[in-house]
Amino acid sequence: MISFIICLALLIGGYFVYGKVVENTFAPDDRETPAVRINDGVDYVVMPQWKLFLVQLLNIAGLGPIFGAMQGALWGPVVFLWITFGTIFAGGVHDYFSGMLSERNGGASISEVCGIYLGNVMKNVMRVFSVVLLVMVGTVFAVGPAGLIVTLLGNKGVTGAFANPEVWLWIILAYYFIATFISIDKIIGRIYPIFGICLIIMAIGVIFGIFTNPSYTIPEIWSHFTNMHPAGKPIWSFMFITVACGAISGFHSTQSPLMARCMKSEKQGHFVFYGAMVAEGVIALIWAAAGCAIYEVTGGLSTGLNDILANGQSAAIYDVCIKTMGTAGVALAMVGVIACPITSGDTAFRSARLVLADWFKIDQGKMQKRLVLCVPLLAVGAFVGHLDYSIVWRYFSWTNQTLAMIVLWTASMYLFREKKNYWITAVPATFMSAVSVTYFTCAEECLGLSTAVAYPAGIIFAVLFLGIFIHATKKPMKEQA
Template identity: 50%
Template sequence: MFYFFLACALLIAGYFIYGKVVEANFGADQCRVTPACRMEDGVDYVKMSPAKIYLIQLLNIAGLGPIFGPILGALYGPAALVWIVLGSIFAGAVHDYFAGMMSVRYDGKSIPDAVGYNLGKFAKQFMNVFSIVLLLLVGVVFVLGPAKLLANKIGFELDKTAAVAVWTGIIFAYYFLATILPVDKIIGRLYPLFAVCLLVMAGGLSTMLIVDGYTFFPNGIGLANVHPTGLPMWPLMFITIACGAISGFHATQSPLMARCLPDEKCGRPIFYGAMIGEGIIALVWATLGMTFYQTPEALQAVLASGGPAAVVDQVATTLMGPIGGFLAIIGVIILPISSGDTAFRAARLIIADFTNVGQRDVAKRLMIAVPLFVVGYLITKTDFNIIWRYFGFSNQTLATIVLWAAAVYLVRHGKIHWIASIPATFMTAVCATYLCVAPEFALKFDSSVGYPIGIATAAVCFVLFMLKARKTVVEVDAPDSPGTIG
């Protein structure tokens, strides 16, 4: 129990200590007028209270990542807790802060524009395509996932296939409304309540572990790899536990709230703070996986029979009873739905930014949203078993690119770049190594070959960055207008 609360305390301390370092290095200015105040349009640029934005941001970025990822990561043992803590403080929260605050400085632009301003036009075009594809996949999977869970609980006396189809249609209809309506009409009103439910669920399950007398981490707190099937910790654990430590998906969500920020000093509690909140949720579920199940083999057996959803169902029902368990499951259903709708909304805004189509007029919103949902519906008819296996890699690759863009931003503005360039280098090593050794990719190198290649790739990227940084002329009182390094 001590180590669980120690990990939570370290995350909170990271927010108050390292979060202030990040904020000071960025140079957040409370007197600078934000896009929400300067460009208010009543649709996407809508000033909201910091507390409301925080809760919306937490729900936007959460999805199923801080639950399913840590459950799978728990198979590796307590090392998962170390990655969640260190990853959240020094990588994930830094990534989310810069994704949000660069957007604030760039008139609320989406992340492809922020990357393009700092890494060049090619990076911008790549990010436009990459982000939209990723968001479509997230949106569609977050239709099918909750539809199947809801069909198991509320089937309308239909067979399983028909019940899933009905719930898919209902969720798609909700997504469409949330995508085209002003941000304060549905998202701004419902998400703060949903976020509170999410936090209560995590707190309730943790409390019941203590009340029921479970021994926390019954197999000890060693950092050795205890995965029952022998999967290597490097780099798989760092890909598996994505949203609980660092996630590129967050970079697509932060600009949504950047358009609602009342002043820049709100950036640390909203962007950095929401990632710390997600890290705590991830700690809860990783701890549940290692404590509720007395051995990694017991956890693996449930995962093999029904996946992470079966673990959530079993843990919630056992610890909180039928009613509490049902409410916990509903909370897990809300998570993907609340990320799926903002995934489609973010895709609409990225396309709007790319095509320079204003979004104040509802007809122009429909012009983008309708084709987007038609494509999304068609994708639901394909097999996602293979595609989803690439999501973790794509997610972390996006995060890596955003961290490099943040590092360049800091160089251009005469700031200390290490807070972004070090995690960017580490994540480059993770992604490059995974690309070399993962069985779903073509290379399939042995670890003796793939590991050195991955680390060497990260080293080369860092050297190239440092060489470019030395040639960059630091702009005095650098304007935040679009421009590229060098």
């Protein structure tokens, strides 16, 4: 329990100390923000800082820092270190710069931002990559809750149309259409802060339940500094890919422009972007602690946790809430497993609309032009929702962290151009390059090679990417000379 408290203190301290270093490096000023300058009443709308924070938290969180952290707990309390230091030095930095670079460039989507600093080839790659990823995320976060709602209603004896997952899928997609189409402050700005607060309360309830129950003990890192995964999956780099939300996640960079278009001042970025990432890290740390403390450890392996996770994410979250908060946790569990994925899904489709709008230069101030993008996007989502996407979804974790890597290299190039300390982004970019390439080389769904090949490959490519970046920084200097 002591190591958990230390990590929690480091996360909170990281917001005030390293978060301030990151903010000072970027140097926000008093220039007019896109929300004030453009203010189209749809996507560019000024919202108060507290709403920006809660909406950003819910946009980037969903079930990610809950289920991902519990899966990470299979490796044991060593996962606390990745959540803590990943959040402070990688995730918070990634989220801050993805949001602030969008704000500095008129609220541009992340694909356009990458193109500005890494060139047109990367811009086009990121355009396609982002839209496909966002539609996939949005669709999965519609199908999952639809099935869960049917299961819950079935347990209550409900029959007929409302016991059909197809009906609920279309209901959720209809909501997605409305939330994607109308002004961001009409639904997202009003309802999401409530769900954001529920997400925080649920995490507080879980850790309070663990602390007050003498049968639960959070293991110490120093006494369990070993790989406890029942299947023997290596910590490097599987744990770093599995625990994305709660440490660093490329998906966040697709969501940050939503709030970058709603800030009244650049100086809100520290609280909104870096702060929301730290809050997500705290939530992930709590759920990882729950996974380590509540379930059985046999022969030094997290076997009990593995068994509950095998029943699915909704069952695992429900089980933790019941065991830590009793019947009072049921309502919060339902918010977690139904509302959270839906709220991530609709902002995924909204972000996809903005990416396409930036790509094809379609003004979104007019209703007809928003319809031009919303209708086909949701139609594709409905089509994908009826496909067997399980194989494709296995690639999500890798593509997610690869996106984070690209965004960090983008921020590094921006800082170089501004003659600022680019190492605060280049170091985590190099690290994530090693993580991404190592996983792609050895994961079964990718190349499936041995770790003897994957580990050196990850290091070599990370060094190569860093070398390419350093070479790019040298060329302009020679030309100026």
